Amino acid sequence: MFSHVMVGSNDIHASQAFYDATLGALGAGAGRSDPMGRIFYINDGGLFMVTMPIDGAPACHANGGTIGFRAASQAAADAWHAAGLANGGTECEDPPGVREGAFGKLYLAYLRDPAGNKLCAMYRVPA
Template identity: 65%
Template structure:
């Protein structure tokens, strides 16, 4: 359904350092900068981008919004979360762990990136 996700930032260099570390923890490559100054990540057929807002206004995070990243295991989810915290992100919600609900048993970890965007590492566990 989705072609890409883009988040805004007021600090391209700081956000790039954060996401380079975050995606390296799950086998991704560092982002590259396009001709408009956006940082682009390509992994597993998906695109994730960071950019200064086109309208010239300050970037802000979406209240109630979450961007979820698929993880292959609880261990990969923990490594992703630890890399994000080490690179300047902040852990949020409950600590990484198993949650059960309408989608079954999930292993989840939540972070806020340096710009305040809420991220989730999600591994769907077997039945």
Template identity: 60%
Template sequence: MFSHVMVGTNDMARSKAFYDALFAAMGGKPGQEDPLGRVLYFHRGALFMISKPIDGEPATVSNGGTIGFGVASPEEADAWHRAGTENGGTAAEDPPGERNGSAGRLYLAYLRDPDGNKLCALHRLG
């Protein structure tokens, strides 16, 4: 359904260090800068990008928005969360763990990136 996700940042170096650590925790590679200065991450068939806003205005966060990253296991979700908090992100919502609801049994971990974007690592349990 989606072709890619891009978030804005006010500090490319800080954001790249943060997202490089998150993707490494999921077995991914560091982001690559394109000719326009955006940083691209290709992982598990998906594209995620960070960029300074094209209009030159400051990057802002989405109120109510969350970007979800699929992870392979609860351990990978925990590593993702740890990498985020050790690289400028902040824990958000409840601590990483199992949740049961209308979507079934899930293992979730939530973070805010250094610019305030809300992120989630999600693993579907049996």
């Protein structure tokens, strides 16, 4: 459904350290930069990018927006969360844990990245 997700950053180095750690905990390799200074992560056919805003205005996060990353297990979601906290991320929402709803049981872990973007690592708990 999606070709890519891109978020803005006012500090590309802090964002790369954060995403290298958090996405690395989910199995992605370190980010690679292009000549424009954007950072790219490729994993399981998905493309995630971080950039300084092209228009020169400050980056800001989406109010109400969340970017979800698939985790292979509860342990992977916890490792993602811990890596994020250790690399400039901040807690938001409830602590990592199982939530039950219309889509069954989901193990969810939430963070905000150094630029304030709301992120989630999600593991679908088998029925």
